[in-house]
Amino acid sequence: MTESPQGTAVQTPGPAAPRGRRGRRAVDVPDLVARARDGEARAVARLISLVEDASPAVREVAAALAPHTGRAQVVGLTGSPGVGKSTTTTALVRAYRARGLRVGVLAVDPSSPFSGGALLGDRVRMQDHAGDAGVYIRSMASRGHLGGLAWATPQALRVLDAAGCDVVLVETVGVGQSELEIASLADTTLVLLAPGMGDGIQAAKAGILEVADVLVVNKADRDGADQTVRDLRYTLSLGGRHELAGAWRPPIRRTVAASDTGIDALVDTIAEHRDWLASSGEGHRRRAVRAAREIEAIALAGLRERMGDVRGSAALGTLAEQVVAGETDPFRAADALLAQL
Ligand SMILES: Nc1nc2c(ncn2[C@@H]2O[C@H](COP(=O)(O)OP(=O)(O)OP(=O)(O)O)[C@@H](O)[C@H]2O)c(=O)[nH]1
Numbered sequence: 014m015t016e017s018p019q020g021t022a023v024q025t026p027g028p029a030a031p032r033g034r035r036g037r038r039a040v041d042v043p044d045l046v047a048r049a050r051d052g053e054a055r056a057v058a059r060l061i062s063l064v065e066d067a068s069p070a071v072r073e074v075a076a077a078l079a080p081h082t083g084r085a086q087v088v089g090l091t092g093s094p095g096v097g098k099s100t101t102t103t104a105l106v107r108a109y110r111a112r113g114l115r116v117g118v119l120a121v122d123p124s125s126p127f128s129g130g131a132l133l134g135d136r137v138r139m140q141d142h143a144g145d146a147g148v149y150i151r152s153m154a155s156r157g158h159l160g161g162l163a164w165a166t167p168q169a170l171r172v173l174d175a176a177g178c179d180v181v182l183v184e185t186v187g188v189g190q191s192e193l194e195i196a197s198l199a200d201t202t203l204v205l206l207a208p209g210m211g212d213g214i215q216a217a218k219a220g221i222l223e224v225a226d227v228l229v230v231n232k233a234d235r236d237g238a239d240q241t242v243r244d245l246r247y248t249l250s251l252g253g254r255h256e257l258a259g260a261w262r263p264p265i266r267r268t269v270a271a272s273d274t275g276i277d278a279l280v281d282t283i284a285e286h287r288d289w290l291a292s293s294g295e296g297h298r299r300r301a302v303r304a305a306r307e308i309e310a311i312a313l314a315g316l317r318e319r320m321g322d323v324r325g326s327a328a329l330g331t332l333a334e335q336v337v338a339g340e341t342d343p344f345r346a347a348d349a350l351l352a353q354l
């Protein structure tokens with residue numbers, strides 16, 4: 014098992030190269046991609062690190078991966094802290110492996126500039142699968158630079174997709190707007206709730222139900238599961254995007270992830286959603302939206318970088334003087350600046 018400051022690749026053999034060195038070492042991208050496609054965990058880990066570190070090789074990596082992507086179903090898991098996302102992820106991995114499918118897991122912490130520590134607990138539980146070449150598990154932190162989650166996560170998903178994962182599970186850690194962001198990355202979004210947490214109502218308020226493709230009432234072994242299901246049914250009956258003709262109506266599934274109960278049915282439901290995505294054209298639409306956001310994030314990161322060059326530059330100084338002197342206004346000055354980029 015290897016631990017790097019950027020992330021954790023369970024079942025990756027050998028120690029990680031020191032960080033400073035790794036950045037400078039020559040990268041044989043075609044070789045790495047070929048080995049990743051053969052399912053070599055170490056090559057997958059290296060590719061994700063290149064992406065996460067925003068290595069100069071990242072363009073070559075993206076170009077080499079492009080022809081091999083588009084197969085994996087990306088399944089996002091969201092829900093309040095402690096609802097059972099990690100337990101469900103682990104149970105799903107087990108169920109997919111039992112069906113002979115290859116699975117990738119990306120645990121994303123959008124709120125933290127570091128990864129590793131916060132995700133340690135998750136990783137330990139995932140050690141069940143260490144040594145299984147059909148599972149690849151990775152923790153990622155979204156760094157502040159380059160648009161964080163928006164930039165690095167889709168690239169990591171491309172790596173796992175090209176590496177032959179049939180399903181990639183994306184679990185968010187931490188709270189906030191991340192639920193909605195993850196939903197925009199996923200083909201299929203699972204919203205997890207648990208009885209007695211007032212979750213149904215909270216989720217409805219937060220707009221989380223709107224992004225749900227499947228509603229999972231986990232901890233169904235606890236009192237109040239029936240009530241939570243009723244709450245959800247009622248909330249769904251109030252309308253939403255699922256009311257449109259031909260729309261997917263989010264099914265409600267009960268699970269006890271801790272004992273694998275209901276997990277097979279959940280896997281079937283996720284497969285049904287995949288079929289619906291294909292037959293309705295919605296899958297393609299979501300991917301196009303995702304690609305557009307990805308392009309936008311990369312373009313904005315590029316612009317920001319170039320703006321960085323501009324800050325403190327003579328051109329900006331000159332324009333600032335002109336604005337102060339009333340010779341031009343800030344809007345025209347900004348246009349002039351953008352034209353120079
Ligand atoms: N009773 C019961 N407990 C469960 C079930 N699933 C998970 N748990 C327990 O709930 C606790 C939280 O589970 P996690 O899987 O860590 O939840 P999480 O959503 O990943 O939590 P964060 O990552 O901290 O947001 C753990 O102690 C689990 O063992 C379940 O179906 N029934």
Ligand SMILES: [Mg+2]
Pocket residue numbers: 098099100135184186
């Ligand atoms: Mg967790």
